[in-house]
Amino acid sequence: MMSEFDLIARYFTRPALIPAVSLAVGDDCALLQPRAGYELAISTDMLVEGRHFFQHADANALGHKSLAVNLSDLAAMGAQPLAFTLALALPNINENWLAAFSDGLFALAEQHNIALIGGDTTKGPLTISITIFGEIPKGKALRRSHAQAGDDIWVSSTLGDARLALSAMQGKLALEANALNQATQHLHRPTPRNALGLAVRDIAHAAIDVSDGLLGDLQHILKQSNVGATLQVDDLPLGAILKSTQPINLCHEFALNGGDDYELCFTAPSTKREAVQHAAVTSNTVVTRIGQITAARELKIVNAAGVALAIKANSYDHFIST
Amino acid sequence: MMSEFDLIARYFTRPALIPAVSLAVGDDCALLQPRAGYELAISTDMLVEGRHFFQHADANALGHKSLAVNLSDLAAMGAQPLAFTLALALPNINENWLAAFSDGLFALAEQHNIALIGGDTTKGPLTISITIFGEIPKGKALRRSHAQAGDDIWVSSTLGDARLALSAMQGKLALEANALNQATQHLHRPTPRNALGLAVRDIAHAAIDVSDGLLGDLQHILKQSNVGATLQVDDLPLGAILKSTQPINLCHEFALNGGDDYELCFTAPSTKREAVQHAAVTSNTVVTRIGQITAARELKIVNAAGVALAIKANSYDHFIST
Numbered sequence: 001m002m003s004e005f006d007l008i009a010r011y012f013t014r015p016a017l018i019p020a021v022s023l024a025v026g027d028d029c030a031l032l033q034p035r036a037g038y039e040l041a042i043s044t045d046m047l048v049e050g051r052h053f054f055q056h057a058d059a060n061a062l063g064h065k066s067l068a069v070n071l072s073d074l075a076a077m078g079a080q081p082l083a084f085t086l087a088l089a090l091p092n093i094n095e096n097w098l099a100a101f102s103d104g105l106f107a108l109a110e111q112h113n114i115a116l117i118g119g120d121t122t123k124g125p126l127t128i129s130i131t132i133f134g135e136i137p138k139g140k141a142l143r144r145s146h147a148q149a150g151d152d153i154w155v156s157s158t159l160g161d162a163r164l165a166l167s168a169m170q171g172k173l174a175l176e177a178n179a180l181n182q183a184t185q186h187l188h189r190p191t192p193r194n195a196l197g198l199a200v201r202d203i204a205h206a207a208i209d210v211s212d213g214l215l216g217d218l219q220h221i222l223k224q225s226n227v228g229a230t231l232q233v234d235d236l237p238l239g240a241i242l243k244s245t246q247p248i249n250l251c252h253e254f255a256l257n258g259g260d261d262y263e264l265c266f267t268a269p270s271t272k273r274e275a276v277q278h279a280a281v282t283s284n285t286v287v288t289r290i291g292q293i294t295a296a297r298e299l300k301i302v303n304a305a306g307v308a309l310a311i312k313a314n315s316y317d318h319f320i321s322t
Numbered sequence: 323m324m325s326e327f328d329l330i331a332r333y334f335t336r337p338a339l340i341p342a343v344s345l346a347v348g349d350d351c352a353l354l355q356p357r358a359g360y361e362l363a364i365s366t367d368m369l370v371e372g373r374h375f376f377q378h379a380d381a382n383a384l385g386h387k388s389l390a391v392n393l394s395d396l397a398a399m400g401a402q403p404l405a406f407t408l409a410l411a412l413p414n415i416n417e418n419w420l421a422a423f424s425d426g427l428f429a430l431a432e433q434h435n436i437a438l439i440g441g442d443t444t445k446g447p448l449t450i451s452i453t454i455f456g457e458i459p460k461g462k463a464l465r466r467s468h469a470q471a472g473d474d475i476w477v478s479s480t481l482g483d484a485r486l487a488l489s490a491m492q493g494k495l496a497l498e499a500n501a502l503n504q505a506t507q508h509l510h511r512p513t514p515r516n517a518l519g520l521a522v523r524d525i526a527h528a529a530i531d532v533s534d535g536l537l538g539d540l541q542h543i544l545k546q547s548n549v550g551a552t553l554q555v556d557d558l559p560l561g562a563i564l565k566s567t568q569p570i571n572l573c574h575e576f577a578l579n580g581g582d583d584y585e586l587c588f589t590a591p592s593t594k595r596e597a598v599q600h601a602a603v604t605s606n607t608v609v610t611r612i613g614q615i616t617a618a619r620e621l622k623i624v625n626a627a628g629v630a631l632a633i634k635a636n637s638y639d640h641f642i643s644t
Contacts, residue, residue, distance in 0.1 A: 026546070027466050028398035028530060029363035029456070039355035040362065042439065044453060046409035048446030076350035087368035087409075087451045117364065120451075124370030129409045129442075129451035131366060134351070144349050208350060224348070 007093060007121055011102040012086065030117035032083055034135045041079035041134040041141060045069050049126040054169070059097045061188040062128070063104025069211065070132035071112060071192035072262040076209040078142040078201030079134030081194060083117045084109070089124030112194060140201060142266065147206035147225035149295040151267035154204075154276060154287045156193045159214060160251060161186035161239030163258025175245060183241040190262035196287070199279035200266055207266035213257040215299065215313035218265055222299060231256075231291035233311075234304040256301070256311055267293050329415060329443055333424040334408065352439035354405055356457045363401035363456040363463060367391050371448040376491070381419045383510040384450070385426025391533065392454035393434060393514035394584040398531040400464040400523030401456030403516060405439045406431070411446030434516060462523060464588065469528035469547035471617040473589035476526075476598060476609050478515045481536060482573060483508035483561030485580025497567060505563040512584035518609070521601035522588055529588035535579040537621065537635035540587055544621060553578075553613035555633075556626040578623070578633055589615050 013026070034040050047066055049055055067084065074081050086105075090098075109116065114132075165183035168175040175183065197207065206225060208217045214236075222229055236255045243251055268276050273289070280287040294300075301309045335348070356362050369388055371377055389406065396403050408427075412420075431438065436454075487505035490497040497505065519529065528547060530539045536558075544551055558577045565573055590598050595611070602609040616622075623631045 027463075028395040029365040029401060029463070031361045031363055031399075031458070031463055033356065033361035033460065036358060039353045041351035041353055042407060042453075042455075043351040044407040044409050044440055044442055044451075046411055046442045046444050046446075046449070046451060048411050048444055048449075051444055051446050073350040077353075079351060085364060085366040085453055087366050087453075089368055089370050089449060118366055120366055120368045122368055122370055122373055124368075124373050124449065125447040127368070127370075127411060127446065127449050127451075129366075129368060129449075131364075131407055131409075131453040133364075136353070138355065141349075141351070141353055 007098065011098045012116060012119060030083075030085070032117060032133060037138055038135045039138050041074055041077045041136050042131065043070055043073035044129065044131040045073070046127065046129040058188065059100035060104035063101040064108050064189050066128045066130055067105050067108045068190045068192045068262060070130045071108070071194055072190070072209040072211065074132060074134035075192050075194040075197035075264055076142065076207045077134065077136060078140065078197045078207070079136040080198060081112045081114045082133045082135050083115045084130050084132040086116060086119040087129040088119065088121045089127040090121065091123070091126055142197070142201055142204055142207040144206055144208055144221050145224040147221050147227050147267040147293050148269070149227055149293050150270060151205055151293040152270050152273065152289050153218070153229060153231065153265065153267050153291040153293060155210070155214065155237060155265045155290055156196055156263040156285050156287050158237045158239045159210065159261050159263060160242040160254035160258045162190065162260035163254040164239060164242045164246065166260065179241050179245055183239070186239065187260055190260065192262060193264040193285055195283035196264055196280065196285040199283040200268065200276060203272050203275045203279060204266040204268045207264060210261040210263045210265050211259065213259040213313070214261070214265060215256045215311070219299060219313055221265070221267065222297070226297065228294040228296045228298045228300070229291055230294055230300045230302060232304070233301050233309055235288060235290045237286070237288040252311065257313065329420065333420045334438060334441060352405075352407070354439060354455060359460055360457045361460050363396055363399045363458050364453065365392055365395035366451065366453040367395070368449065368451040380510065381422035382426035385423040386430050386511050388450045388452055389427050389430045390512045390514045390584060392452045393430070393516055394512070394531040394533065396454060396456035397514050397516040397519030397586055398464065398529045399456065399458060400462065400519045400529070401458040402520060403434045403436045404455045404457050405437045406452050406454040408438055408441040409451040410441065410443045411449040412443065413445070413448055464519070464523060464526055464529040466528055466530055466543050467546040469543050469549050469589040469615050470591070471549055471615055472592060473527055473615040474592050474595065474611050475540070475551060475553065475587065475589050475613040475615060477532070477536065477559065477587045477612055478518055478585040478607050478609050480559040480561045481532065481583050481585060482564040482576035482580045484512065484582035485576040486561060486564045486568065488582065495568075501563050501567055505561070508561065509582055512582070514584055515586040515607055517605035518586055518602065518607040521605040522590065522598060525594050525597045525601060526588040526590045529586060532583040532585045532587050533581065535581040535635070536583070536587060537578045537633070541621060541635055543587070543589065544619070547615075548619065550616040550618045550620045550622070551613055552616055552622045552624060554626070555623050555631055557610060557612045559608070559610040574633065579635065
């Protein structure tokens with residue numbers, strides 16, 4: 001039978017070829033040094049079977065998503081990804097599962113040129129905890145607290161397809177196989193927006209990644225910046241599958257409160273619209289302007305006719321949601 | 323009912339007063355910067371109920387131990403502790419449990435003047451994953467791979483009382499209530515040897531913390547340094563409760579293969595014995611010389627008469643051990 005040390009060696013030891021890492025897997029600690037004048041951005045997430053993913057979830061996709069959600073936190077700070085650690089509880093050693101999981105994980109890691117520098121494996125209910133490290137010039141991080149009245153609010157790509165897939169998988173709505181397949185890609189293989197986060201770092205005032213739902217996540221910015229916002233519901237970039245299969249009210253609900261999008265929501269001065277569009281082009285990421293930050297500390301959602309809609313934030317909470 | 327955000331705010335938000343931390347809990351990432359010329363030592367551990375601790379384990383002690391095992395990894399590198407992140411899966415929100423857990427965690431954090439800089443909480447089987455950060459002058463880390471033939475082998479404090487407590491709790495042997503209580507402190511409230519690790523950093527060649535058992539952990543040093551060792555079994559510093567209650571063969575077995583000691587094992591040139599003893603005094607930690615590193619790549623255990631004993635390493639493995 002494979003031991004814990006063999007497991008680490010076989011599936012999780014790959015050479016760390018980035019200059020910031022001087023010692024990776026194999027000692028009591030890893031050693032990491034940001035460049036002079038840079039600080040480290042650090043984020044940690046824990047994914048639990050039955051809570052964040054279904055039992056028997058595709059292992060390759062799970063490897064991808066576990067790292068993607070952490071990369072997304074770095075994107076929201078404008079940090080350049082460097083490295084990560086992985087703590088993994090497994091109910092048993094299934095070599096097929098491990099091979100697929102580590103392939104999914106490292107495929108995304110290699111795309112971002114980041115190294116796995118340390119970890120821990122143990123027996124237990126399937127649980128994945130990643131801590132990720134990025135580098136950022138000191139004082140340049142995109143903060144939740146720096147939005148200003150008058151800022152435009154932008155969001156990357158589209159919203160709602162991940163939630164559409166989840167609802168279909170839970171049997172709450174029906175989708176044709178092809179539509180379900182496409183929507184499921186959004187749920188299981190989110191694309192972290194690191195190139196965009198870096199490109200808007202010196203343009204945007206505030207940013208957050210949309211993990212729990214746009215309204216709930218935007219409210220973190222509003223609260224920490226002591227501002228409000230008006231969102232144009234008709235300007236929301238709806239997921240293509242969502243838009244082509246569901247009634248408009250459900251489209252709005254899933255775009256505003258869906259969760260699992262891992263898109264970037266950021267605010268920037270309205271004088272910087274051209275710069276934002278240029279950053280979008282250079283990072284090969286579509287962005288859409290969806291509203292404005294206001295001095296009045298409330299969150300209003302209006303339609304093209306200017307009529308306020310009664311949509312409440314329904315942010316995902318791991319303890320109170322169903 | 324308390325939401326995830328309330329939970330973080332109430333139990334896990336304490337001010338970070340250390341200069342390396344410029345942003346802690348409350349944004350997408352924490353920001354951390356080692357001093358110029360220093361690198362970060364990083365380690366991660368995952369503790370799972372039923373595997374690393376019993377169901378209904380004392381929450382305060384669990385908070386202590388979760389952080390202690392990570393501090394111990396920094397000690398083994400000679401790194402100065404700075405900060406840590408916490409990812410926590412909880413089966414439900416039990417405020418008494420949370421208060422006790424966070425008290426145990428922060429009491430030890432405050433002793434070491436380190437800050438909780440980020441985290442994640444979710445619903446799930448009780449699982450605790452901490453990633454810890456320390457600071458070390460570049461190139462000065464104590465490595466497993468740097469032991470040299472002729473080095474003395476040292477270990478801090480005593481070995482075996484934690485395993486004694488575990489065996490008693492598992493019903494494998496009987497202890498009087500008072501002895502059990504004392505031994506249990508070693509199992510549940512290990513003292514990480516950070517002061518010693520810092521004090522021997524410029525003296526020792528190699529170090530590791532004894533978490534899986536002395537023989538198994540020492541073998542990581544031997545393997546990575548391409549050397550062997552001879553251990554003097556009669557020189558092992560036996561836990562006081564172990565020594566006063568158990569036959570000598572069991573004492574040796576628990577000291578060599580017990581695990582959960584979180585003592586520091588390090589090697590240093592024999593010309594540095596005075597310096598090691600001085601470091602022990604300044605760090606207020608007893609150390610004992612227990613053998614020597616040899617060029618011959620085998621691990622021999624001998625008694626005072628020079629007779630080799632047949633004791634095999636029985637390192638704890640989370641997948642193959644019983």
